[in-house]
Amino acid sequence: MKRRTLLASVAIGLGLALGPAAMAQDSGAGLEKVKACFIYVGPIGDGGWTFQHHQGALALKEEFGDRVEIAWQESVPEGADAERSITQFALQGCNIIFTTSFGFMDPTNTVAAQFPDVKFEHATGYKREHPNVSTYDARFYEGRAVMGTIAGHMTKSGKIGYIGSYPIPEVIQGINSSFLHARKVNPEVTLSVVWAYTWFDPAKEADAAKALIDQGVDVILQHTDSTAPLAEAAKTPGVIGFGQASDMAAYKPAPRVSSIIDNWAPYYIKRVGALLDGSYEQSAAWEGIAGGEVEIGEITEAVPPEVKAAAEKVRDDIAAGTYHPFTGPLNKQDGTPWLAEGETADDGTLAGMNFYVEGITGEIPKQ
Template sequence: MIRRTLLATAAAGLTLAFGAPAMAQDVTKACFVYVGPIGDGGWTYQHHQGALAVKEEFGDAVEIAWQESVPEGADAERVITQMALSGCNIIFTTSFGYMDPTNNVAAKFPDVKFEHATGYKRDHPNVSTYDARFYEGRAVLGHIAGKMTKTNKIGYIGSFPIPEVIQGINSYFLHAQKANPDVELVVTWAYTWFDPAKEADAARAMIDQGVDAIAAHTDSTAPLAEAAKEDGAVIGFGQASDMAAFKPAPRVASIIDNWNPYYIKRVQAVMDGTWEQQASWAGMPEGEVVIGEITETVPDDVKAEAEALIASITDGDYHPFTGPINKQDGSVWLAEGEVAEDGTLAGMDFYVEGITGDIPN
């Protein structure tokens, strides 16, 4: 897309990179596997900004290559294998469903470093995982939704029922409910990371049920486009990237995934010979989860409250999962003042009290 012009002589994609001659030994090749197109305006777009940041940081010392719209599963394993064969020194696989393919290929290429986004398997010493505490950002969006809803119905479009997504749903609802005890949450599962038609259908279905504030854990701008048809009656939030084209409404704020520092740091480690296996889970304090501009559509008092919540999470003074919190069935999950452990969050498979409906298998 338009950002490709920044790459100059760098490989414009794997189609070219795979056929290119081997790079000089002092050039590090960093490669990226994307589940959607780099022009999706959301998840993949933001990962690609990280790839471009790597190129900008290191210049001719680094070559980057990528493959867009790679389905999770066998196709991913073929692409990752081809990347390893093409001379990639480090490969970032940027979707949860690439977890097993990444580890399968890593076993065959012990000299290549692999970084898998949002997964948990590190079956080989050359595999690391990295994730972001998206639930921190969902807390802020939930507060705004709870304060601004006029119908007391807010919505959340889920991609797949994995812990990362369930964390976001729970955090969004808990903070909307704190802001507005009368709020109800409608969850619609799209069963896709990127499918604008399905995402639009999910948003439309919720709007037809009276939902007037929509958050999404899918990758396109389609939910915001659907909200925009309502002439200001429905608000929404940028997901993964700012989605600024929809400012000042329906996009009233956004959760931005800033992968740039992580990608630069990990490529630098390969260049220095200091790369080691790790599991990274960063958030607002590290600048990996960022709330985009809160627009003038949001009332001043609500904006001030949201900014105070951002500051509290960033400073480490507040954790979005702090008790008392019950599970959906009314049983106690966290007692007064108790903070959720990372291990529980990483395996979260339940709704909190107040959310109706079941989590699909």
């Protein structure tokens, strides 16, 4: 299984509105102290996904001090190894365990059945097979709309590149959102996708960036976790990119001209705080810019003021709820209608997105 996968069949599983029976499962009296534990799929120094989750974990100590103890295991492979690591944490007295990769979903539910008094929180999954399992995710496609706006304005070649991890709905959402918003401001834009088939492999990510640059791409977006694409972009004057998952500020003011930042701290503080005060309930969260889980990093001086203003307007309109990144009229890649004028995509469709929008060339690989 691949991290952060959302399948077409999970519209109900996402549980964007949990039933009363599920929501009624709470922790009862508050705890005097909480041991919060984290299972990471990558190293905390990856500069992206795992790094940002760990920043959220550290925020718990800042918020609650001695009332919270944190522990973590990094670079845990998905599958049987994950089940062993989660079990070890449950045996070590963790009150709540955050498993931060999609491939940890089934192991999380398996272990949760054995430890009903421990709370389990799974990032980006949809299975809540037991009352002590909750899920959480972020609307990354909202941030892609902002980055796509900048990309469409900034490209001189008219060629934008995208490094995809795996051909799964979450990644496809980002590709479509980026392209749509680049095309809105620059109708001549084309988009090329290179699939790295990894979440974190700097060598593969660098090769993907180089391949795109060799094709004449001068703006690169990525849905992989390392800074390698930015490092590769820095070798070619005029090529720009964006921070992914974390700010990747070391590459400012260019090639990194802005970033999508996954801010997990508010969610972790909210959930651990609920254990401390006794208000904890099973939940399914999918927040975005408005909820503070998707942040837009500094737009640097490498971006013209009018482009910065246009990008910030997209960000602010999404935050205000007055704009949805997928608003019709929109067609699918084959020209069939998808969204009518003014219609917006529902969460179920987004959660199972398995198609490109009209204008993107190439096929989505079969896994």
